[in-house]
Amino acid sequence: MKLADLQKIAEHELDFQRAYRYRINVCCSSGCVPFGALKVLKAFEDAVKEFGVEKECKVARTGCVGTCSVGPAVVIEPGDYLYQSVTPEKVREIVRDHIVLGLPVKGMLYCNEAFFKKQHRLVLRNAGKIDPSRIEDYISMGGYSAIVKCLATMTPQGVIYEVTRSGLRGRGGAGFPTGQKWGLVARSHSTPKYIVANLDEGDPGVFANRTLAEADPHAIIEGMLIAAYAVGAEKGYIYIRAEYPLAIQTLQKAIAQARGMSLLGDNVLETGFKFDLELRFGAGAFVAGEETAILASVEGRRAMPRPRPPYPANSGLWGKPTLIQNVETLANIPLIIQNGGEWFSKIGTPRCSGTKCFSLTGQINNPGLIEVPMGITLREVVFEIGGGIQDDRAFKAVLVGGPSGGCLPETLLDLPIDYDSLTKAGAIMGSGGIVVIDDQSCMVDTAKFFTDFCVEESCGKCVPCRAGLVKVKEIFEGITSGTGKPEDIAALDKSGNYIKEASLCGLGQTAPNPVLTTLRYFRDEYMEHINDKKCRAGVCFRNMVNEEAEK
Amino acid sequence: MLKDDNRKIMLDKVIKEHHFEESSLLEILHKAQETYGFLDKNMLNYIAQALSLPPSHVTGVATFYSFFKLKAPGEHVVTGCLGTACYVKKVEDIMTAIEHEFNLKRGSSTSDGKLSLFITRCIGACAMAPNIIVDDEVIGKANKEIVLERVRLALEGGGRRS
Numbered sequence: 001m002k003l004a005d006l007q008k009i010a011e012h013e014l015d016f017q018r019a020y021r022y023r024i025n026v027c028c029s030s031g032c033v034p035f036g037a038l039k040v041l042k043a044f045e046d047a048v049k050e051f052g053v054e055k056e057c058k059v060a061r062t063g064c065v066g067t068c069s070v071g072p073a074v075v076i077e078p079g080d081y082l083y084q085s086v087t088p089e090k091v092r093e094i095v096r097d098h099i100v101l102g103l104p105v106k107g108m109l110y111c112n113e114a115f116f117k118k119q120h121r122l123v124l125r126n127a128g129k130i131d132p133s134r135i136e137d138y139i140s141m142g143g144y145s146a147i148v149k150c151l152a153t154m155t156p157q158g159v160i161y162e163v164t165r166s167g168l169r170g171r172g173g174a175g176f177p178t179g180q181k182w183g184l185v186a187r188s189h190s191t192p193k194y195i196v197a198n199l200d201e202g203d204p205g206v207f208a209n210r211t212l213a214e215a216d217p218h219a220i221i222e223g224m225l226i227a228a229y230a231v232g233a234e235k236g237y238i239y240i241r242a243e244y245p246l247a248i249q250t251l252q253k254a255i256a257q258a259r260g261m262s263l264l265g266d267n268v269l270e271t272g273f274k275f276d277l278e279l280r281f282g283a284g285a286f287v288a289g290e291e292t293a294i295l296a297s298v299e300g301r302r303a304m305p306r307p308r309p310p311y312p313a314n315s316g317l318w319g320k321p322t323l324i325q326n327v328e329t330l331a332n333i334p335l336i337i338q339n340g341g342e343w344f345s346k347i348g349t350p351r352c353s354g355t356k357c358f359s360l361t362g363q364i365n366n367p368g369l370i371e372v373p374m375g376i377t378l379r380e381v382v383f384e385i386g387g388g389i390q391d392d393r394a395f396k397a398v399l400v401g402g403p404s405g406g407c408l409p410e411t412l413l414d415l416p417i418d419y420d421s422l423t424k425a426g427a428i429m430g431s432g433g434i435v436v437i438d439d440q441s442c443m444v445d446t447a448k449f450f451t452d453f454c455v456e457e458s459c460g461k462c463v464p465c466r467a468g469l470v471k472v473k474e475i476f477e478g479i480t481s482g483t484g485k486p487e488d489i490a491a492l493d494k495s496g497n498y499i500k501e502a503s504l505c506g507l508g509q510t511a512p513n514p515v516l517t518t519l520r521y522f523r524d525e526y527m528e529h530i531n532d533k534k535c536r537a538g539v540c541f542r543n544m545v546n547e548e549a550e551k
Numbered sequence: 552m553l554k555d556d557n558r559k560i561m562l563d564k565v566i567k568e569h570h571f572e573e574s575s576l577l578e579i580l581h582k583a584q585e586t587y588g589f590l591d592k593n594m595l596n597y598i599a600q601a602l603s604l605p606p607s608h609v610t611g612v613a614t615f616y617s618f619f620k621l622k623a624p625g626e627h628v629v630t631g632c633l634g635t636a637c638y639v640k641k642v643e644d645i646m647t648a649i650e651h652e653f654n655l656k657r658g659s660s661t662s663d664g665k666l667s668l669f670i671t672r673c674i675g676a677c678a679m680a681p682n683i684i685v686d687d688e689v690i691g692k693a694n695k696e697i698v699l700e701r702v703r704l705a706l707e708g709g710g711r712r713s
Binding site: 243297449 | 554573574578581615618629640672674675680689705
């Protein structure tokens with residue numbers, strides 16, 4: 001297949017789609033399926049037949065639109081009418097009124113423009129719009145034209161130059177400049193070279209990468225192809241959590257289709273460029289997201305990190321140069337190639353270009369999946385996009401960056417979201433979780449919860465993380481059960497900083513973040529627990545209360 | 552040794568497809584668990600032998616990853632999502648209620664083997680938190696009453712079981 005063939009497919013597909021007056025997109029991602037999305041899809045297929053409008057109305061199974069709290073969500077084009085909490089019973093009415101009579105059913109529409117207003121969808125450009133199981137849908141949106149452009153008109157150095165100029169930084173959390181990383185792997189002389197796409201979203205409360213894979217798998221594959229061309233890799237692996245069956249299925253199908261069109265294989269698009277990829281399944285280890293641990297896991301071993309250097313760019317999978325990149329980073333690449341690095345560098349902030357996907361959850365009115373430009377403030381995310389706190393309760397904290405992120409208080413709500421500002425405040429970008437906490441949660445208990453998580457997920461290789469976190473956990477158990485002492489505060493602070501400085505990998509280095517940030521911003525709650533044996537949220541000391549009641 | 556049956560034929564086929572490579576160990580453990588439901592010592596030894604790996608290595612890998620189950624689960628399985636969003640939405644209260652009512656601890660089964668209670672770190676339906684999975688059904692925006700009722704129903708034989 002050549003470029004002209006690709007254009008032919010795109011035009012043919014667009015003609016095919018134009019033949020329909022309406023397109024009904026039913027979100028069938030992991031957020032909506034448990035709540036009946038597949039039944040809704042079937043009901044729509046039946047209803048368009050029943051009303052005899054199947055020739056003018058296309059029913060499509062798509063990925064996530066982002067409004068996960070009101071699933072199953074259905075979008076009818078043209079006009080992007082978003083129907084919320086659709087049930088099979090409501091489907092007939094929607095088809096009859098909206099499609100047959102042309103009158104949208106107002107009562108069922110999601111009328112919350114604020115949720116979308118400040119979002120900027122680049123990575124999720126196709127999410128909820130295309131059928132992820134059809135490669136033609138992706139091609140019709142300009143898909144795979146970036147790899148064609150690379151192969152036909154650009155040198156590998158040229159590709160790396162564009163990516164460097166875009167200012168794109170790794171979306172897995174650490175924010176390493178992507179172009180620089182590619183340069184390192186490209187300059188490495190040893191062969192073969194490998195690419196590992198990280199889809200091991202182990203952070204509880206985060207589902208942005210999964211949603212991307214379910215909604216637009218070909219964007220990840222195309223990003224990998226371009227990266228492979230730039231660094232000279234022949235083989236790639238997508239490391240994905242086994243807990244994501246739908247994303248796995250979607251990717252498997254997408255890979256098979258790409259192979260079928262010779263977009264993957266020994267002779268990509270008849271240019272002699274060779275690249276193929278395979279899925280590798282994680283098995284529930286948070287630490288496997290760390291870059292040297294993921295390599296161990298792909299090689300079939302325990303996911304335990306190792307000291308760096310050597311960096312994976314020089315010595316990765318089986319000792320060969322390896323590029324490790326988060327899937328969200330990769331999904332940005334086709335856009336950068338199509339529109340140029342300069343275009344991308346103007347989105348977001350000067351030091352942090354582009355957008356970031358976040359799973360917005362917790363005690364908030366509009367939870368869901370969002371994509372916002374870098375530099376947006378936490379206040380805008382929580383109160384405008386998120387619609388504020390549920391039941392008009394009081395905002396207490398926002399946790400940014402998963403279990404090793406930081407809990408930030410109201411005074412920091414005007415903080416812009418970018419790698420550097422978040423790190424300075426004690427949080428991290430992480431893989432993109434924002435959890436909003438209201439006055440029903442206790443900050444001491446929240447910090448304890450994350451410590452428990454990190455204790456369980458510590459791989460046990462280095463002492464500060466393995467033993468230090470257990471020590472921190474013990475101090476927390478004392479504080480939350482009523483035997484806390486004033487000197488515990490200093491002990492937590494000291495242990496936390498030791499673990500942060502002395503641990504081998506990112507897990508240990510960031511694990512004390514929730515402890516240190518809550519100590520920094522919510523110290524009065526710790527003091528109350530220790531001095532007055534009081535928990536203002538009524539979460540801690542429960543056993544004590546029960547015991548007293550029994551007496 | 553494993554019993555010679557269709558399941559073993561399937562497992563052997565997958566091992567062969569992966570060319571008996573060490574790096575396919577996780578894939579093979581996944582396949583074995585998918586086929587047999589869990590991985591006991593006998594199974595781990597069999598895989599070790601097939602891939603020419605020390606049994607300690609295979610056992611080490613299987614115990615490292617929390618996704619692999621080393622014991623047979625009960626007839627009905629309840630899994631509570633202990634992801635951050637569910638925790639903030641008080642899933643802990645529901646878990647405690649289940650533990651009280653059915654007299655078991657998370658991570659274990661009742662003595663009659665009818666019910667197991669597990670925790671998972673995030674199923675990714677965070678916007679619907681708190682989530683509890685009863686057998687294969689995800690209960691979103693769950694509360695104590697609904698979940699307990701659903702589990703009672705399952706135990707009485709009225710629930711669906713795949």
